[in-house]
Amino acid sequence: MALQKLISNVIDSIEHNITLQEVLDSMINNKTKHFVLLDNKKPVGIITERDILFLYTKHIDLNLKAIDFAKKCLITSKSNRKVNYILGLMLNHKIRRVVIVDLEGNYLGTILQEKLIYEFEQDIFKTHTKAKDLIRVNLKAFFVQKEANIQTAIDLMSEKYIGSILIFDNNKPIGILTESDIINLAQKHIDPSLNIQEFMHKNLVCFDTEDLLYDVVNKMRKENIRRAVIYDRIKKDYFIITSKDILNNIKGNYNLFLESKLRDVKSTFNSLNEAVIELFDNEEEQLIYWFNNKAKKLFDIQIDKNITSVIPEQRWNSIYKKILANDFQENEILEINDNVFQLTVMNTVLLDSSIIKLLFTNISEIAHTNKQIENKFKLLYENVPYPYQSLDDKGLLINVNKKWCDVTGYSKDEAIGQKFSIFTDESYERLKALFKIFLENKKVENEKIKIKKKNGEIILASFTGNFSNINGELKTHCIFKDITAQEKIEKKLKLSDIVFENTNEGILITNNKNNIISINSAFTKITGYEEADIINKNPKVLKSGKHDKEFYEKLWSDLLTTGQFKGEVWNRKKNGEIYPEWLNISIVKDSSGNILNYVAIFSDITKIKKSNERIEYLAHHDPLTNLPNRLLLKARLDQSITRASISKEILALFFIDIDNFKVINDTYGHSIGDKIINLVASRLQKNLRAEDTISRIGGDEFVIVIENIDQERSVEKIANKILDDFKEPIKLQEYLFDVTISIGISLFPNNSHDAEDLIKHADTAMYSAKNAGRNQFQFYKNEMTSEIFEKIIMKKEISDALKNGDFEVYYQAQINIKENKIVGLEALVRWNYRNGRLILPNEFIAYAEETKLILPLGEFVLKSACNFIKKLQNMNLAQGAIVAVNISSIQIKNCDIFDLILNSLKNSNLDAKYLEVELTESYIMENTEQSLLTLNKLKDLGIKLAIDDFGTGYSSLSYLKKFPIDKLKIDKSFVNELPNNPKDVAIARTIIALAKGLEMKTIAEGVELQKQKDFLEQEECDEIQGWLYGKALRENDFIEFAKNFK
Helix, strand or coil, rough: HHHHHCCCCCCCCCCCCCCCHHHHHHHHHHCCEEEEEEEECCEEEEEHHHHHHHHHHHCCCCECCCCCCEECCEEEEEEEEECCHHHHHHHHHHCCCCECCCCCEEEEEEEEEEHHHHHHHHHHCCCCHHHHCCCCCHCCCCCCCCCEEEHHHHHHHHHHHHEEEEECCEEEEEEEEEEEHHHHHHHHHCCCCCCEHHHHEECCEEEECCEHHHHHHHHHHHHHHCCCEEEECCCCCEEEHHHHHCCCCCCHHHHHHHHHHHHHHHHHHCCCCCHHHHEECCCCCCCEEEHHHHHHHHCCCCCCCCEHHHHHHHHHHHHHHHCCCCCCCEEEEEEEEEEEEEEEEEEEECCCCCEEEEEEECCCCHHHHHHHHHHHHHHHHHCCCCCCCEEEEECEEEECCCCHHHHCCHHHHHHHHCHHHHHEECCCHHHHHHHHHHHCCCEEEEEEEEEECCCCCCEEEEEEEEEEECCCCCEEEEEEEEEEHHHHHHHHHHHHHHHHHCCEEEEEEECCCCEEECCCCCHHHHHHHHHHHHHCCCCCHHEEECCCCHHHHHHHHHHHHEEEEEEEEEECCCCCEEEEEEEEEEEEEEEEEEEEEEEEEEEECCCCCCCCHHHHHHHHEEECCCCCCCCHHHHHHHHHHHHHHHHHCCEEEEEEEECHHHHHHHCCCCCHHHHHHHHHHHHHCCCCCCCEECCCCCCCEEEEEHHHHHHHHHHHHHHHHHHHHHCCCCEEEEEECCCCEEEEEEEEEECCCCCHHHHHHHHHHHHHHHHHHCCEEEEECHHHHHHHHCCCCCCCHHHHHHHHEEEEEEEEEEECCCCCCCEEEEEEEEECCHHHCEHHHHCCCCHHHCCHHHHHHHHHHCCCCCHHHHHHHHCCCCCCCEEHHHHHHHHHHHCCHHHHHHHHHHHHHCCHEEEEEEEEHHHHHHHHHHHHHHHHHHHHHCCEEEEECCCCCCCCHHHHHHHCCCCEEEHHHHCCCCCCCHHHHHHHHHHHHHHHHHEEEEEEEEECHHHHHHHHHHHHCEEECCCCCCCCHHHHHHHHHHHHHC
C-alpha cells in the first residue's frame, strides 16, 4: 500500500513563526487535530489539540509563539517506507501520528492511526474479536455529572491526561466532551464556568461488550468518530476505546503478544549497560526503528536513518549478508568511533516484517590489552629473516611481516583480511589437503606451495610452521623461504638428461683436443653413424667437400673469438649422401677459462630449405593462376612508377573484375569457377606484352600494369582490345559461358604518384563501370571517390544504427472523414541521428535499398507496427483501426515476405485483417505475374493491400482490374494545391471515381488545410491523413493522441 494514499488530505502545516492563537484558529478552520510547524518546508515541531487544551488550562497567553510550546522531537518517516514500518513506529513510540517527508526532508503530510485502521482490508476485522476483548481497566471512562461546568471537565482531563470525558445523568451517560470540543470553546472564548450540557455531544454512540469489533469499526467510520463508548452490562461500567486501541488489535492477538513481550525486552534493554538498536528491514535499507539510552550516548543516531549512518556501509553489508544466510557469529567485532564492540544479533518477525536487534557490548578495554600483547609479538615476527604469515580458521591473512611484503610485492593493507589462496597458484583441493595435514600433525615442515607475487611472477616456497588455539580461535603461524632457484637447478639437471636423449637435434660433444666423446640417438638417426663408429674420432669425418678451406678457417676463428658458431653447413652422412644442416657450436670452459669441451647441436634442414623455396614462391604468386599476387604486384608497381618518373612516360593500371562471377560460382560450383578464372587469366595474358605485369589480387579481380605509354588514346585501344577478346564465349566442358569484364583505369602521373592510390582509384573506376552497365571500361575521375565514399559511410552508419537501436517507428493517424474516427495509422520509420537530429526516410531509404539493409530495417518496422496496433487494441484505443506498413520491392525480391509477415502476425498475436501492406506501382508493373502471385497469397491471409502514391509511378488501369487491391492512396503532390489548382482537382476526382467504380477505398495523404479536407469530403474521399490532424508521432504520443481524439 502506498504511503501517499494514507497521508491526510487536509491542510495541517504552517510556518513556524506564528502564535498559538493562529494555530488554534487554523485547527478550527481546517478541521484538524494538529498542526505541523515548518521552517523552509522542513518540519520543526507539532502542536496538537491536547497541547492547546493543557496550555488553556494553565491560562497560557495564546498570543505567544507556537514554536516555543511545540513538540520538537518529531518521529518522521520517508515517503518510500512500508505501511508496517509506520504501524511499528506508532506502536514503538506510543504516538498516533507520523510525519512523512520526502528524500530531501521536505514535509509531505501526516499519517493518522485511524487512517491506517480504515485502510486495512476489511477481512482483518471479520474475526470473532468482540468489543470486550479490547477493554482494559485503564480504559475505564472518567466522567462528570451534568450539573458540572466546563472548567471542572477541563481540570479532570488535564489531571488524568485524557482526551475525552463522559457526562452522566446519575448513572447513565448522556453525552461526551473531547479535547476537540475544548479547542472550539477556547477559540470562541466561551466562559468555562458555564454548564457543560450545552456544549457536550449529545448523540452518544454506545456499544455493548458483546458487539463484534467489525461492527464497531464500521460504525466509527460511518460516524467519523475516533472514540467509541463500550458498556459492560455485568460490571455496570463504561469504557472508552480509541483508534489506537483498535490499531493494537488489528494484527491479531499473537502479534500483540509478541509486541508486548518486545516492549518488556525494550524496558530491560534500557536498563542494560550495552547499547541496543532496533532495525526495520525495508529490504533495500535497514532503518533505525528504536534505540535505548546507551545507544543514544554512544552514537550519532536518529530514527528513520539507515544503519549505515552508524556502521560503515561495507562492513554492514557483510554483516547483513550473514544475517540473511543465518550465518552470523556472536563474536563479530566492530570498531566505531574509537570504541571496540562485540556485536550480538537477534532477528524476529513482527507484523509480517523482519525486525533486527543489534546488541553492542563494549570490549574496548580488553581489546586494548590484547593490542599491547600483539604489539610485543609483532616485534618478534617483524624481525624474523624469513617471510612470516598468520591465518585465521577461515584462511584469511591476519598478520604478515615486512619480509613477506618484500618477497610478494604486496603491502600489508593489500594482504590483511584477504584469503591466502588468492596469493597462491594452487588449487582449492591442494590447499584444503594441506590444511588437513596441519590440523592432524599440529605442524607442517618443508611443504612446497607456489606463491603468486603482485607482479604476476610465480615463486616456489617451502613452508614450515604450527598452529595455535587460544580461546577457541584457531590460527596458523608459518615462515617460508623462496626455493625457486634451487628447484630450477634440480629440474634442469633432470631435464638435461631427458633432453639429451629425446631431442630431435643431433648432439655431439668433444674434448679439448676435438675428439668425439659423446653423441645422442638423434645424431645416429640423422648421420647413420653409431656410437662405436664415431667415438674418439675428429668431427672432420663428416665433411661433405662442399666448403673450401677459408670457410672452415672462418668457422674456427668465430668460434674461438666469440665462444660459439651458428650457421648453415653441408655435411655427409655415413651412406655418402650430402645434406644441409643448421649447426650451433659452443665452447665449455672451466672457472679459469680453460677449454674443456666443444658441444655441437645440429638439425637436418633439407625439408625446410625445400619448403622455404616453395613458401617464397607462394608468398609472391597466386596458387590458382600462378600469376603475381598483390605483394609482388606492389613491388613491381613501385619499380614501374620509378621508371615512369625517370622517362616521363605514362603508366596505366587496369583493375579488372569478372561480371556476375558470383552467379557462375553459385550455379556451377567453385570447381567450374576456378577454371573460368584460369581461362580469363589466359585471355588477359595473350593481349599483353612480356614486359607488362598481370596479377590476380583475389577472387575474380585482376590488375594489369602497362608501361611505356605515350598518350591516353593508346590506353583506350588496349582496353577495347581486351574487351573485344571477351565477346567470344568461353567453352568449358559441355557449357558455353558469356563472360564479360568491367575495367577501371587509373594513370600515372595524372591520378596519383602512389602505388596504393593508383590501385584504389582504378578499383573505384571499375565500380563506376559496373554501375554504368558492366562490360566496359571507365577512366578514374576525382568525383567518383566522393560518391563511393558517401555510399560506404552511409552503409556503415545505417548498419550501426540498426545494431544500436537508433531507428524508431512513428505513427500518423488515418481518419474516416464521415465518422471523424481513427480508422488506421501508417507506420513511418525515423532515424534518431547523432546530436538529437531526426532523419526522415527520404534521406536514407535509397541507400538502405541499394545495400539491402532495407531487409533488416523493413523487418524491424513490420514487427514494431504489429506489436503497437495490438497494444492499442489491448488498451481499447482506436478500436477496429488497421496499421499500414510500406513494403519495399527489395524486401519482396530478397526475402520470403510471406513468412516474414506471417511470423510478425503470430509473434504479436495480431489478426491479419488489422494489417495493411502498402506497395508502389513500380513494383507491381515490374513483374506482373510474380506480383499477382505474391499479392494473392497475402490477400488469402486476410491482409489489406494498398497502392501508395497512386498516379506517380507506372500507372496502368489494367493492373487495377487484375490485382486484389483494397485502397488507393492519393499522393500528396495532388493534394497540395487543392481546391485551387484545376488539374489537381481533376486528378483527385478521377482517382476517387475510379476507386468507387472498382469498389476500392481512397485515402488522401498530406492534408494540411481545412479547405483541402472540405473538398475531399465533398468528393466522397473515404479517408485522409496529414498535419491537419497531426504529424507522425512516437508510440506514447500517439497513445495520448488516440485517448484525446474527438
